Amino acid sequence: MPRFAVMSLTDAAAERVNEIVAARGEGAFGLRVGIKKGGCAGMEYTVDLATEAKPGEDLVERNGAKVVIAPEAVLFLLGTEMDFEVTRLRTGFTFRNPNQTSACGCGESVELQKADLSALALAQSA
Secondary structure (H helix, E strand, C coil): CCCCCCEEEEEHHHHHHHHHHHHHCCCCCCEEEEEEECCEEEEEEEEEEEECCCCCEEEEECECCCCCCHHHHHHHHHEEEEEEECCCEEEEEECCCCEEEECCCCCCEEEECCHHHHHHHHHHHH
């Protein structure tokens, strides 16, 4: 049975990850996505350069792009799609997260709940 992917990347997100890694040159592996407490809604996504995948981290790959997921963020990110968008007001990574219950007005912080593992298992078996 194939392993459930914690998160997925759109083509646009994969392309931007590859651009960032190429610009950093030697020693860059990919990006690390996590969450931290902060902002008016309670939590914020973190995106940092990764030089390697650490033990216990999940690895998501698409079109050569590598994104590792911090272990403490996995239950909050299950089922999330990472995208990259350019608008007139903002350029950056966005997250479509089924575990998000609300967001602040500026969109910089979110309220997240842990994924319902029984619902995910049921959906995967269907």
